[in-house]
Structure formats: C-alpha cells, structure tokens
Amino acid sequence: MLCDQVQIELDAYFTSSLPPEAEAAIDSHLASCQGCAEEAATMREFGHNLSSGLKHWVDQGVCPPELMAQLEASICGARRQPWWQRWPTYAGIAGVAAVFLVALLSVRLNFTVGQVASLPFVGSLAAQLLYPNAEAPADLPDATVVKVDGSDEQNGVKLTVDQIATNMYTMRVRYLLRGGQVNARAIQPELMATNRSVPFRGLTTQTAGDVVTVTADFDPVSPGQPITLTVGGTLHVTFHN
Amino acid sequence: MTAEEQFFALYKPEAGRLYRIAWAILGNEADAGDALQEATIRAYRAFDQLKGGAAAFPAWMRRILVNTCTQILRKRMRVIPVGRPEDFADDQVAPDMALAVDSDAWDAVRELDERYRAVVVLRFLNDLQLEDIATALDIPLGTVKSRLHTALKQLKERLQTGHTTRRGAM
Incomplete structure (x- = not known):
C-alpha cells in the first residue's frame, strides 16, 4: 500500500469504518513506515482538536434577534397549512357527504317526488337523483x-x-x-x-x-x-x- | 401550554448553536438564516413526531437542520462548473506542525473552498461518518476521503503559518 493511499484512508481508519482487510493493510504499513506513523498520530490529534474547536465555536453561538423574530413569525405563518396539506380534511368531509348521499339514495323514502322537488335550492336536483x-x-x-x-x-x-x-x-x-x-x-x-x-x-x-x-x-x-x-x-x- | 410554546421552549436554548451549525455548513450568515428558517418550519410541522421528549429535541432538531443545509449544498454544488478542488491542493506541508487549533478553528475552516469546508464541518462538527457525508452531498466516498485529506493538510498549514484571516465571530 502506498503512503498517499494510506494517508487518504486515515480518517476512516480512526473511525473503524474500513473493511478488516483494509484496516489490516494500514496496520501493517504504519508498523513499517515511520513517516506515515507520525502523520497518523498528528492527524488523529489534529482531528480531535479541530472537532473540539468547531464545537466550542458553535456552543458560543447566539441567534441574531432579528432572525429569531423572523423565525417566530414564520412559525405563526406555518400554523395554517396550505390547502394541499389540508386535503385529507377535505377528503374526509367529502367522504362523509358521499356516504350520506349513498345512504339517502338507498333507503326507502316516503317522500313524494313533489315534496322533494319543493325543497329550496337542491330540491329539483335531489328529486332527479332520487326519482330519475x-x-x-x-x-x-x-x-x-x-x-x-x-x-x-x-x-x-x-x-x-x-x-x-x-x-x-x-x-x-x-x-x-x-x-x-x-x-x-x-x-x-x-x-x-x-x-x-x-x-x-x-x-x-x-x-x-x-x-x-x-x-x-x-x-x-x-x-x-x-x-x-x-x-x-x-x-x-x-x-x- | 400550546404546541407553539412547547416548541419554542425547547428551540430557543438551541437557536444560537443551530444558527452557527448552518453557518458552518453553508459558509455565510445569509444562507444560514434561510436554512434555519426552513428547517424550523419543517421541525415545527413534524413536532408531534418527536420521540424521546425534551431530551431528544436538540439532536432531532440538528438532524433536520443538517439535512436542510446539505440539500441546499447539493443544489449549489451542481451549478459550480469548476475543476476538482483536489487539483489545487498544496502538498507542501510540514509533518510536525504545531496544532494551534481551538478557538481559531472556525476562522481557518471558513477560509477553505466550499467543497472542503462542507466535508470538514460535517465530519468534525456534526460527527457524520464518511459514508453519510457521501450520501448527504451526493458524491462518491473516495471523493469525500480525498477532500478531507486535502482539507486537513490545508488547515494545518494555515494554522501553523498564521495565514488565517481573522474575521469577527459572533
């Protein structure tokens, strides 16, 4: 295994995410190559310090007040979902209405067509559906x-x-x-x-x-x-x- | 307490960290604000799916934010028609340099090319495995490894020689 190949694989080697045979090959190389062994030790420590440094920087973070206000406002806006996300509600209402209509059409009604047709707004349509x-x-x-x-x-x-x-x-x-x-x-x-x-x-x-x-x-x-x-x-x- | 109040009770203590995570991944504060807003709305809408209660919130919220940021990065990287950044790597790095990273870490990382910075931040700040970084950024695993290797060399050089341009961190 070449030194360049080993050094590219070092991070995967440190996190034990290499296949066993690749890990064994790197073990073998580090045991015989002093330069790569020193590079590996340096990289391990450097990676650790880099991680600590970045996390320390993140822990000191403050969200700008104007952004925080914007985020709170956006949550208020998110409360009311757009219609395509509320479609299950509409589908449910339509389903109940459909079941009711089917039940209405399937039962034996005692209303005459004249009585049904005299209902306001939907009477004539209902009469057509009930008594085609x-x-x-x-x-x-x-x-x-x-x-x-x-x-x-x-x-x-x-x-x-x-x-x-x-x-x-x-x-x-x-x-x-x-x-x-x-x-x-x-x-x-x-x-x-x-x-x-x-x-x-x-x-x-x-x-x-x-x-x-x-x-x-x-x-x-x-x-x-x-x-x-x-x-x-x-x-x-x-x-x- | 309403769902909104519960959400913000957990969210506000994390907001500063979340903001900086987005900033670190995306490289600038304007994009970080946009990403944080998008992730916050996503999280609020999925808040009833949070498992594990308040203790699980920070990690859950971070995952949503990192996913949102990497989606933005993927779109952005598709429209950058440049050669491989690995081609511009500087190999002239001494092996025994001082490791003066800590509070200077972000100042050095932010100077990296975006492709290197994203890999470094996802690996060393968000502790993602290399395979997960490859998936998140939609690049081959070998590319992640070589970018990480090159980025670390550049970082070591900058931290050693003091070429890092200090910019005021919040």
Missing part, C-alpha cells in the same frame, strides 16, 4: 309520483311494483309480472290501505316478452299510509305512497 324516471302520467294532471322497489315471488311468477302516481282523484299503481302463465285472474289486483280495501277502477296491460306491465287505477289514498297490493291472490307487496 319519475314522470307524472299525462292523463293524471298534477299527480305526484313515487318510485317503489317492492317485489314478491311465488311459483315462478315474480311481482314487482315500481311506481305510484297519485292526484286528487286517482291513485295509479304500476306493477310488472314475470314468468309463469299470466292470465286475467293472475294479474287481478287488490289494494288494502290501513285494513281497508281501496276501490279498484280498472287497468291496462302491456306485454313485452315474458313481462307484463300492468297499470291499475284505484281511489286515492292519503300520503304516508302503508299500502298492500295483492296480485292473483298470492303475491303481496307492501309500500308507501
């Missing part, structure tokens, strides 16, 4: 429309009630029947509201494939009451208008 396809039938003026998602299934026939439209004179229930043999008796509805039979007025049907869509008119029922539709004597769905 709710349109009053043309022959039922001023009707309020409620979307319903009730169903029942017996013997391979599935009954689904999907919409109720009510105005001052008529309550129209739309329901679908799928599967099985759908005849006049099978589609015949009966409606009960608070243990009272609701007078039936008539119905129309529309068939598409194995789905029969029935629109049945009854006397109107006041809002908020539980109503049970029985179709064909065996299928029952309860809902609110």
Whole structure:
C-alpha cells in the first residue's frame, strides 16, 4: 500500500469504518513506515482538536434577534397549512357527504317526488337523483309520483311494483309480472290501505316478452299510509305512497 | 401550554448553536438564516413526531437542520462548473506542525473552498461518518476521503503559518 493511499484512508481508519482487510493493510504499513506513523498520530490529534474547536465555536453561538423574530413569525405563518396539506380534511368531509348521499339514495323514502322537488335550492336536483324516471302520467294532471322497489315471488311468477302516481282523484299503481302463465285472474289486483280495501277502477296491460306491465287505477289514498297490493291472490307487496 | 410554546421552549436554548451549525455548513450568515428558517418550519410541522421528549429535541432538531443545509449544498454544488478542488491542493506541508487549533478553528475552516469546508464541518462538527457525508452531498466516498485529506493538510498549514484571516465571530 502506498503512503498517499494510506494517508487518504486515515480518517476512516480512526473511525473503524474500513473493511478488516483494509484496516489490516494500514496496520501493517504504519508498523513499517515511520513517516506515515507520525502523520497518523498528528492527524488523529489534529482531528480531535479541530472537532473540539468547531464545537466550542458553535456552543458560543447566539441567534441574531432579528432572525429569531423572523423565525417566530414564520412559525405563526406555518400554523395554517396550505390547502394541499389540508386535503385529507377535505377528503374526509367529502367522504362523509358521499356516504350520506349513498345512504339517502338507498333507503326507502316516503317522500313524494313533489315534496322533494319543493325543497329550496337542491330540491329539483335531489328529486332527479332520487326519482330519475319519475314522470307524472299525462292523463293524471298534477299527480305526484313515487318510485317503489317492492317485489314478491311465488311459483315462478315474480311481482314487482315500481311506481305510484297519485292526484286528487286517482291513485295509479304500476306493477310488472314475470314468468309463469299470466292470465286475467293472475294479474287481478287488490289494494288494502290501513285494513281497508281501496276501490279498484280498472287497468291496462302491456306485454313485452315474458313481462307484463300492468297499470291499475284505484281511489286515492292519503300520503304516508302503508299500502298492500295483492296480485292473483298470492303475491303481496307492501309500500308507501 | 400550546404546541407553539412547547416548541419554542425547547428551540430557543438551541437557536444560537443551530444558527452557527448552518453557518458552518453553508459558509455565510445569509444562507444560514434561510436554512434555519426552513428547517424550523419543517421541525415545527413534524413536532408531534418527536420521540424521546425534551431530551431528544436538540439532536432531532440538528438532524433536520443538517439535512436542510446539505440539500441546499447539493443544489449549489451542481451549478459550480469548476475543476476538482483536489487539483489545487498544496502538498507542501510540514509533518510536525504545531496544532494551534481551538478557538481559531472556525476562522481557518471558513477560509477553505466550499467543497472542503462542507466535508470538514460535517465530519468534525456534526460527527457524520464518511459514508453519510457521501450520501448527504451526493458524491462518491473516495471523493469525500480525498477532500478531507486535502482539507486537513490545508488547515494545518494555515494554522501553523498564521495565514488565517481573522474575521469577527459572533
């Protein structure tokens, strides 16, 4: 190992951060080279004194008062973080709002589309979200429309009630029947509201494939009451208008 | 006591030392002030992550400051298009010189070329290992060793011959 190489490695040698073989090579060189041995002793002491001197100088340090005032002011400014560091808070609020909206859309509400739409500011938007396809039938003026998602299934026939439209004179229930043999008796509805039979007025049907869509008119029922539709004597769905 | 008051209760006794550490690494007081401000804001924002309580604060705060300063140094060194400072080393140094370092240490170190000064300060003031200095300054380990070797030779010469220009230290 050359003297220059040894001297460059001396600091690493003093701090024992050399691999064992390199350390052994320097040990061997220092044992045989008086110049490098003296240089090593000098450097070790010099490094120690330099470290002490610099640390002593640092310990005597005083932060200039104007800088200290500036630092305190900058901490006051740092209290309010910029928006990109506060985004988790905003994300949390948005998350809670999203959960609330999903819950709102997923529950069975008893409000009519007209009641929802009459809410200030967001009423019409909420009505669109809650009742996306709710349109009053043309022959039922001023009707309020409620979307319903009730169903029942017996013997391979599935009954689904999907919409109720009510105005001052008529309550129209739309329901679908799928599967099985759908005849006049099978589609015949009966409606009960608070243990009272609701007078039936008539119905129309529309068939598409194995789905029969029935629109049945009854006397109107006041809002908020539980109503049970029985179709064909065996299928029952309860809902609110 | 608010978090801000707790922070400053620990910070103020260290402020003078921190200021000089930044000054030693960066070489001038203006940059030291900027670095200290940046490091202080970083530390305050991470204050709730301090482990070990008040006793751990000085070392924790120093680490943040040294990291901030070496980041600044790395950016600065990338834009200095000069040859290797090792090429300008003066090898004419007597091996048995007097070791008149102590209070004169900073006056001698501040005269060094920035690349030498940074290595010397990180090694002998902040007690970083050579590998850590190489990482902090983004230079090879061999370069750290050769710069340190050259810097120590220059320092010994300056301290021996009294060529150090004394500047008023705070």
